[in-house]
Amino acid sequence: MGKKLLIHNDNVPGIATLEVYRQNGGYASVEKALKTMTPADVVEEVKKSGLRGRGGAGFPTGMKWSFLAKPEGVERYLVCNADESEPGTFKDRYLMEKIPHALIEGMITSSYALGAKTSYIYIRGEYFYVARIVEKAIDEAYAAGLLGKNILGTNFSHDCYVQVGAGAYICGEETALLESLEGKRGNPRIKPPFPAIAGLYGCPTVVNNVETIAAVCPIVMMGGDEYAKIGIGRSTGTKLISASGHINKPGVYEIELGLPVEEFIYSEEYCGGIINGRKLKAVVAGGSSVPILPAELILKNDKGEARLMSYESLSEGGFATGTMLGSGGFIVYDETTSIVKNLYTFARFYHHESCGQCSPCREGTGWMEKILHRIVEGQGKPSDVDLLWDIQRKIEGNTICPLGDAAAWPVASAIRHFRHEFEEYINHPERIKDVKHYYSVHQLAGA
Amino acid sequence: MSNEIKFNEETLALVHKMIKRYPEGKHKSALLPILHIAQAEFGGWLSPETMDYVASILNIKPIEVYEVASFYSMYNLKPVGKCLLEVCRTSSCWTRGAEDVVRHLEKKLGIKEGETTADGMFTIKTVECLGSCGSAPMLQCGASYHENLTMEKVDNLLEEYRAIGKQRSYTDMDYKNTL
Numbered sequence A: 001m002g003k004k005l006l007i008h009n010d011n012v013p014g015i016a017t018l019e020v021y022r023q024n025g026g027y028a029s030v031e032k033a034l035k036t037m038t039p040a041d042v043v044e045e046v047k048k049s050g051l052r053g054r055g056g057a058g059f060p061t062g063m064k065w066s067f068l069a070k071p072e073g074v075e076r077y078l079v080c081n082a083d084e085s086e087p088g089t090f091k092d093r094y095l096m097e098k099i100p101h102a103l104i105e106g107m108i109t110s111s112y113a114l115g116a117k118t119s120y121i122y123i124r125g126e127y128f129y130v131a132r133i134v135e136k137a138i139d140e141a142y143a144a145g146l147l148g149k150n151i152l153g154t155n156f157s158h159d160c161y162v163q164v165g166a167g168a169y170i171c172g173e174e175t176a177l178l179e180s181l182e183g184k185r186g187n188p189r190i191k192p193p194f195p196a197i198a199g200l201y202g203c204p205t206v207v208n209n210v211e212t213i214a215a216v217c218p219i220v221m222m223g224g225d226e227y228a229k230i231g232i233g234r235s236t237g238t239k240l241i242s243a244s245g246h247i248n249k250p251g252v253y254e255i256e257l258g259l260p261v262e263e264f265i266y267s268e269e270y271c272g273g274i275i276n277g278r279k280l281k282a283v284v285a286g287g288s289s290v291p292i293l294p295a296e297l298i299l300k301n302d303k304g305e306a307r308l309m310s311y312e313s314l315s316e317g318g319f320a321t322g323t324m325l326g327s328g329g330f331i332v333y334d335e336t337t338s339i340v341k342n343l344y345t346f347a348r349f350y351h352h353e354s355c356g357q358c359s360p361c362r363e364g365t366g367w368m369e370k371i372l373h374r375i376v377e378g379q380g381k382p383s384d385v386d387l388l389w390d391i392q393r394k395i396e397g398n399t400i401c402p403l404g405d406a407a408a409w410p411v412a413s414a415i416r417h418f419r420h421e422f423e424e425y426i427n428h429p430e431r432i433k434d435v436k437h438y439y440s441v442h443q444l445a446g447a
Numbered sequence B: 001m002s003n004e005i006k007f008n009e010e011t012l013a014l015v016h017k018m019i020k021r022y023p024e025g026k027h028k029s030a031l032l033p034i035l036h037i038a039q040a041e042f043g044g045w046l047s048p049e050t051m052d053y054v055a056s057i058l059n060i061k062p063i064e065v066y067e068v069a070s071f072y073s074m075y076n077l078k079p080v081g082k083c084l085l086e087v088c089r090t091s092s093c094w095t096r097g098a099e100d101v102v103r104h105l106e107k108k109l110g111i112k113e114g115e116t117t118a119d120g121m122f123t124i125k126t127v128e129c130l131g132s133c134g135s136a137p138m139l140q141c142g143a144s145y146h147e148n149l150t151m152e153k154v155d156n157l158l159e160e161y162r163a164i165g166k167q168r169s170y171t172d173m174d175y176k177n178t179l
């Protein structure tokens, strides 16, 4: 069994309460950091740990923290990205719902390291009940002197607030999130300046994912060097994986980075294999934005070596044969899945979520949805596959924020690996009615 | 719900407390949470009057409220049924029968997706991933997540909501202590 650092206590009754959380060693990192370490010491441990952002981009957290500008007399902010809207991703929800204090503890320790007097946790509006749980945890922390003035009798004071969004995937993009937190439309900003220089209200700001912030606690407790021994190579530590789709045991799993993909899919400890004993067809390994890979390429790389759950192994082979770890949203598709129809759900998603600022993204996502719609309806034209390819090429790299790329990659990878399926739809529309697009609920129930 | 577009004393006090969470002069940050409250209190949608009222509370221009209200999918700019049934249609839910759920709802309620029943009770809406992919298929109604749906579960849900006559809204989730 792999090491667990974040959700090892998720089954302890009452772990969502401050009392039980503390009985299980909670808030020790606040105690240790505030009383025995300088802020720079904490940053140093996070650097040594090799922790990389868990929100999707995998940027080294310690480095991000050291970029934070510290002009005299200007507020600095820590903002937690709990917008979690990348299809296939539900780990932050799990963490906040089950062990909300793990996030609050991380917020306090991280804010101490960054010198932030105020922090905000931006939670997607649909997770309203989760926001309620987090808010309760914050109240408990205030009552126990873990938030507010002179935390644990030290000189460090800190306020932490929850902000709820209102339904917009784009607000997960850090600068769109900051706009939203300022009460505006979630239009991403042009970078530079980066948030580390000019973020919330124009002040230096660090934006980190829920899981990243929670991981700071074990790092402070065990030390960066020890943390870096967990995992594999530059993929240090553990990662929460959200597993969904055609598997026997969907759910959130904490894995040690470096676990073989095959083991993750088939072992009883994790996904428990494909439902109804069917064959694996494809996997989206890191949330809807990363390239989809067919079974043979997700289990083994192009050199025939076992593919591992790590930043490096999953991206081996580049986009020709590889993908990305992304947010850890792991969606499994069995042999009956229509890749074309599935892609249509993604294209529809990106079109719906484009903020509309850049024409390649706004128009391109709409065209891709429209073309895919006519293909799944049996009205596709032979030239449509090349047209789709062309459109995605013209979006990629030509937009303000990475949502454009995120919309392009699923299309490119589906065509790259499953072109024959698109052609089948287009050349044999009469067969579409026989194509089993998805499971019905009754089939899933084993009927 | 009263017909007048005005928060009561208690809600107003809460709104002013919320504004204090942001630095001096940055009160516009409270716009999103206040719009949620306004929507829950004034009939489940944001009428122009409601939006103007929110603008007056925050002392910002009405256009600043309209442009935000029209950007985010959770704000309804038209009236909806008492129970807004939001079914996730994205990949993971689709692999586990989301389309069946929508079809079943359409058949049971005699309306199409996007429509409201004649008695104003139910509206069916399809939405994008709600972070419930591991418990698909799912639908959200008010603040409640209904997961691992089967047709039987959907039927029971409709009965339950019919019996209470409304969805469990933000209000029922005690939003006053939360937002």
Ligand SMILES: Cc1cc2nc3c(=O)[nH]c(=O)nc-3n(C[C@H](O)[C@H](O)[C@H](O)COP(=O)(O)O)c2cc1C
Pocket: A052, A053, A054, A055, A056, A057, A058, A059, A061, A081, A082, A083, A084, A085, A086, A169, A170, A171, A172, A173, A174, A175, A207, A208, A209, A210, A212, A213, A401, A402, A403, A406
């Ligand atoms: C369209 C888009 C959506 C994103 N959604 C999220 C999200 O829901 N949660 C998240 O943590 N990061 C999301 N990100 C990444 C953030 O921009 C940012 O990189 C991240 O919050 C940084 O935190 P980390 O370094 O701890 O991962 C998204 C990025 C893009 C382009």
Ligand code: SF4
Pocket: A170, A187, A188, A353, A354, A355, A356, A357, A358, A359, A361, A362, A399, A400, A401, A402, A403, A404
């Ligand atoms: S790429 Fe798309 S989502 Fe991002 S800023 Fe441009 S239009 Fe908006």
Ligand code: FES
Pocket: A087, A088, A089, B088, B089, B090, B091, B092, B093, B094, B128, B129, B130, B131, B132, B133, B134, B136, B138
């Ligand atoms: S795909 Fe439906 S909740 Fe994520």
